[in-house]
Amino acid sequence: MRIAKPTDSLILLNAMAANGRPHVCVTLGYLIGADGKTMNERSAWQFLRTQFGQHVFDEGLKKTRGTFAVAGNAYSPAGTRASTLSVTARLGDISKTLKVYGERRWTRTRQGWRHTEPLPFDRMPVDLQHAYGGQDWPANPTGQGHCVDSQEIEGVLLPNVEWPAAPVLTPQDAPAPATFLPIPAGTPERQRLVGTTDEHWLRTRFPGFPDDTDSAWFDALAADQCISTYWRGDETFELIGMHAEKCTVAGRLPGLRPRLLWCLKPDIGRVREALLQLDTVWLFPNDERVLVLYRAFVETGESGGADAVEMFVHTESLTGPAETTAMLMKQWRPDGTEAERAAGRAVQGPNALAQADAVWAEISATHDEIVKEIKAKGGPAIQRLVVPPLARPAPGPDDTTQLNEEAIKGAVKRTTSGVEDEIRQTLKAAGVDVDGLFTSAERHSATARLPVHAFDAAALPPNFTQKNAAELADAESLERRITAEVASAHAATSPGLNPLAAPHRVLGAETLRAAHARGETVTRVRLEDADLSNMDLSDADLSGSEFVRCKLSGAKLVGAKLDDARLVECELDGVDARHASARRLLVSRCAGDRVGLASADLSDARFVQCGFAGADLSGARLQAAAFVKSSLAGANLMDVQGRRARFTASDLAGVDATRANLEAAILEDSPISGARFVEAYLRGASLWGVQGEALDFRRASMAGVRVGRASRLERSCFDEADLVCAGIEGAVLCGSTLRGARLDAALLADCDLSGTDARHCVARGADFSGSKMVGAEWSGANLMQASLRRCVVLDANFSHANLYEVDVRTARAERIAVPGALLTRCAWQELQV
Incomplete structure (x- = not known):
C-alpha cells in the first residue's frame, strides 16, 4: 500500500465486508490545536495517546450521520471548590448538559436510604468510571453506584456524573450512564442494535454486519449527541465548566474539505475519488483542541484487500475553490501513470483513424440497442420520445495519435447523460421502475465513468483536448458538488440509513400496487412524491423501505411489515396500520388525523416533529419508542406496552393511557393536561x-x-x-x-x-x-x-x-x-x- 498525504493528517484503515463485498473504511483525521492550526501527525498521536492511553477512541466504522464526543473533566470555578455543578457541551444546533457532584455515599436514616451531602471538589473526571454502574452492571461495569446486595448499601459511593432529568434518589434507581463518551460496543444498549446473526448471516455476510443491523449501532454515541446529517465542518462549539481557568471554551470547527483519490492494483490507471464525510468530532475542552474524523468507503473487490489500494489525500478549505480531479491527479502523479505514458508512445497515422471508426461503430450500435430496449419496455409515453442520434466528435488532423477506446466511451457517456436523464424522468412520471428497466440495458454497455485526466491518456489530438478540457473540468467539478448535495439531502431525509444494507429500489405508486397485487417482494423500496391514497397494502412486507413526501391518506397497512422503514414529510390522514410490525420505524415531519396503530409493534420506533392528534395506539407495543416534538393530543394509549418509551417536548394533552405499561418511561417538557393514567403501570x-x-x-x-x-x-x-x-x-x-x-x-x-x-x-x-x-x-x-x-x-x-x-x-x-x-x-x- 502507498499513501500520499499531508503531514498534518492522520489516517486509519479498517478492512471489512459491506453487502458481502470487501471494502476498506478510510478514516482521515485532523487534530486542531488551541491556535486553530492543524497539528503534525507525530504530535497529534502523542496527544491522543496521552488522552486515551490504551483505550480505543474510535472504532473505524463509517457512520450514517454526524456525532460528537467530549473528553475531559469538570472544574469548579477558579479559586473555588464546588460540591455540585453543571457541564454543558454544544456543537452546532445540539447541546447536552450533565450534572456533576462531589463524593456522596448512601446512609440509612429514619426516612430510609438517603445520600450524604456532596463533598466539595476542584476537578472531577467526566467519564464512565464516575457515571452510574458497577461490576455487576452490564451497561457500565466500570462505573459506581450499583449495589446488588441490599445489605451492603451502607457507604456505597453514588455516581459523580448524572443526568439532570434522572438523578439517583434511591439505591433501586438504575439510570443509563450519564456521559459524553462513546458507548462501549459490548454493552446491552449497543448489542441490541446488532441485527440477526443466523445461518443466513453466516452464509452471506459473515464476518460483516447483518443487513438488519440498526444504523444507531455505528453512531457509538447517545442519540442526543447525533444530528440527522453529516457535519459541514465549520460549526461553532461551546463547552461550559470543563476548563481549569475558563468558564467557557468556545470556537469553530476548522472548515476543512479533504479530498481522497484512490486506485487499485493492478488497474492503477483507473483513479476514482471517494466522498469523505465528517461523521465524528472530538472536543477536548481543557486542552482547547478538536479532532475531526472524515470517512469514506473504498471497495477493494477481489484485488487483495487494503494492501492493493493506493491513495492520495489533499486538504482544502471550505471557503476556497475546489480543485478538479484532473488537477489533483497532476499533483499526485506529475509524470502520469504507466498507462498514460504508454498512450503517449502510441502509434500515429491512418491506422489510428481506422481503429477509431471501428470503435465508434460499436458505440453507436450499442446506443441504438439501448434506446430500442428502453422504448420497448417503457410503454406509449416512452415510445413517443425522440432521442437524437449521437454526435461523433470531429476528427483530428492527419497526425492523430492512436485513440484510446475507453476515453472515447467516457466522452460518449457524458454526451448521452442528458438523454438518459430525460428518459429516467419520463419513466418516473409514468410510474415505471426506472432502476429495474435500466439494469438489463446497462449490461450491454461497457462504458466507464472516467475522470477528466483520462482524455490525456487517450492521446487525443490537441485541437480536441484544448477545446473541451476546460468544459469537462467544470462539468466534473459541478458533478462533484451535485453529488455532495444529493448525498447530504439523502442523509437528511433518511438519517438512519444503514450504509451496509442493500440499495433501495425506486418505484412509482402504480408499480408498487401492481407488485404487491402479484405477491412480489417490496422490501427496501423508495417512493418520493407518490400518491398512495386509499391504497390497500395490507400484509405487505415493506421492511427497510422509504417514503418521502408521499400521500398515504386512507391507505390500508393492516398487518404490514414496516420494520426499519422511513417516512418523511408524508400525509397520513386515516391510515389504518393496525397489527403492523414497525420496529425501528423512523417517522419524521409527518402528520395525520385518526391514524390507526392499534396493536401495532412500534418498538424502538422514532417519531420526530409529527402530528398524530387523536391517533389510536391502543394495545400497541412502544418499548423504547421515542416521540420528539410531536403531538399525540387526545390519542388512545390504552393498554400500550411502552416500557422505556420517551416523550420529549410532545403534546400529550387528553391522552388516555388507562392500564398502559409505561415502566421506566420518560415524559419531559410536555403538556399533559387532562391525561388519564388510570391503573397504569x-x-x-x-x-x-x-x-x-x-x-x-x-x-x-x-x-x-x-x-x-x-x-x-x-x-x-x-x-x-x-x-x-x-x-x-x-x-x-x-x-x-x-x-x-x-x-x-x-x-x-x-x-x-x-x-x-x-x-x-x-x-x-x-x-x-x-x-x-x-x-x-x-x-x-x-x-x-x-x-x-x-x-x-x-x-x-x-x-x-x-x-x-x-x-x-x-x-x-x-x-x-x-x-x-x-x-x-x-x-x-x-x-x-
Whole structure:
C-alpha cells in the first residue's frame, strides 16, 4: 500500500465486508490545536495517546450521520471548590448538559436510604468510571453506584456524573450512564442494535454486519449527541465548566474539505475519488483542541484487500475553490501513470483513424440497442420520445495519435447523460421502475465513468483536448458538488440509513400496487412524491423501505411489515396500520388525523416533529419508542406496552393511557393536561418539566416514579395510587387528591401541596422537607416517622392522623388541627387547636 498525504493528517484503515463485498473504511483525521492550526501527525498521536492511553477512541466504522464526543473533566470555578455543578457541551444546533457532584455515599436514616451531602471538589473526571454502574452492571461495569446486595448499601459511593432529568434518589434507581463518551460496543444498549446473526448471516455476510443491523449501532454515541446529517465542518462549539481557568471554551470547527483519490492494483490507471464525510468530532475542552474524523468507503473487490489500494489525500478549505480531479491527479502523479505514458508512445497515422471508426461503430450500435430496449419496455409515453442520434466528435488532423477506446466511451457517456436523464424522468412520471428497466440495458454497455485526466491518456489530438478540457473540468467539478448535495439531502431525509444494507429500489405508486397485487417482494423500496391514497397494502412486507413526501391518506397497512422503514414529510390522514410490525420505524415531519396503530409493534420506533392528534395506539407495543416534538393530543394509549418509551417536548394533552405499561418511561417538557393514567403501570417512570392539570392517576402503580422540578400537576387525582419510594422534587400539586395513596419512604421535597386532599393516605417515613402545605386536608393520614422539616404548614387538618415521631424541626406551623391525632414524640403536641 502507498499513501500520499499531508503531514498534518492522520489516517486509519479498517478492512471489512459491506453487502458481502470487501471494502476498506478510510478514516482521515485532523487534530486542531488551541491556535486553530492543524497539528503534525507525530504530535497529534502523542496527544491522543496521552488522552486515551490504551483505550480505543474510535472504532473505524463509517457512520450514517454526524456525532460528537467530549473528553475531559469538570472544574469548579477558579479559586473555588464546588460540591455540585453543571457541564454543558454544544456543537452546532445540539447541546447536552450533565450534572456533576462531589463524593456522596448512601446512609440509612429514619426516612430510609438517603445520600450524604456532596463533598466539595476542584476537578472531577467526566467519564464512565464516575457515571452510574458497577461490576455487576452490564451497561457500565466500570462505573459506581450499583449495589446488588441490599445489605451492603451502607457507604456505597453514588455516581459523580448524572443526568439532570434522572438523578439517583434511591439505591433501586438504575439510570443509563450519564456521559459524553462513546458507548462501549459490548454493552446491552449497543448489542441490541446488532441485527440477526443466523445461518443466513453466516452464509452471506459473515464476518460483516447483518443487513438488519440498526444504523444507531455505528453512531457509538447517545442519540442526543447525533444530528440527522453529516457535519459541514465549520460549526461553532461551546463547552461550559470543563476548563481549569475558563468558564467557557468556545470556537469553530476548522472548515476543512479533504479530498481522497484512490486506485487499485493492478488497474492503477483507473483513479476514482471517494466522498469523505465528517461523521465524528472530538472536543477536548481543557486542552482547547478538536479532532475531526472524515470517512469514506473504498471497495477493494477481489484485488487483495487494503494492501492493493493506493491513495492520495489533499486538504482544502471550505471557503476556497475546489480543485478538479484532473488537477489533483497532476499533483499526485506529475509524470502520469504507466498507462498514460504508454498512450503517449502510441502509434500515429491512418491506422489510428481506422481503429477509431471501428470503435465508434460499436458505440453507436450499442446506443441504438439501448434506446430500442428502453422504448420497448417503457410503454406509449416512452415510445413517443425522440432521442437524437449521437454526435461523433470531429476528427483530428492527419497526425492523430492512436485513440484510446475507453476515453472515447467516457466522452460518449457524458454526451448521452442528458438523454438518459430525460428518459429516467419520463419513466418516473409514468410510474415505471426506472432502476429495474435500466439494469438489463446497462449490461450491454461497457462504458466507464472516467475522470477528466483520462482524455490525456487517450492521446487525443490537441485541437480536441484544448477545446473541451476546460468544459469537462467544470462539468466534473459541478458533478462533484451535485453529488455532495444529493448525498447530504439523502442523509437528511433518511438519517438512519444503514450504509451496509442493500440499495433501495425506486418505484412509482402504480408499480408498487401492481407488485404487491402479484405477491412480489417490496422490501427496501423508495417512493418520493407518490400518491398512495386509499391504497390497500395490507400484509405487505415493506421492511427497510422509504417514503418521502408521499400521500398515504386512507391507505390500508393492516398487518404490514414496516420494520426499519422511513417516512418523511408524508400525509397520513386515516391510515389504518393496525397489527403492523414497525420496529425501528423512523417517522419524521409527518402528520395525520385518526391514524390507526392499534396493536401495532412500534418498538424502538422514532417519531420526530409529527402530528398524530387523536391517533389510536391502543394495545400497541412502544418499548423504547421515542416521540420528539410531536403531538399525540387526545390519542388512545390504552393498554400500550411502552416500557422505556420517551416523550420529549410532545403534546400529550387528553391522552388516555388507562392500564398502559409505561415502566421506566420518560415524559419531559410536555403538556399533559387532562391525561388519564388510570391503573397504569409507571414504576420507575420520570416526569420532568411536564405541565398539566386535572390528570387522573387513580390506582396507578407509580413506585419509584420521579417528578422533577418545574413540573406542574395541579388539581390531579392520585387516589389509591402506589407512590412508594417516589421521588418528587419542586413539583406543584396544588388542589390534587391523594386519598388512600401509599407514599411510604417517598420524597416530596420543596413541593407545593397547598389545598391537597390526602385523607387516609399512608406516608410512613416520607420526606416532605421544604414543602408548602397551606390549607391541606390530611386527616387520618399515617405519617409515622415522616419529616416535615422546613415545611410551611398553615390552616392544615391532621385530625386523627398518625404523627408518631414526625420530625417538625424548623417547620413553620400555624393554625393546624390535630384532634385525635397520635402525637407521641412529635413537637406538635402543644399546637393542638
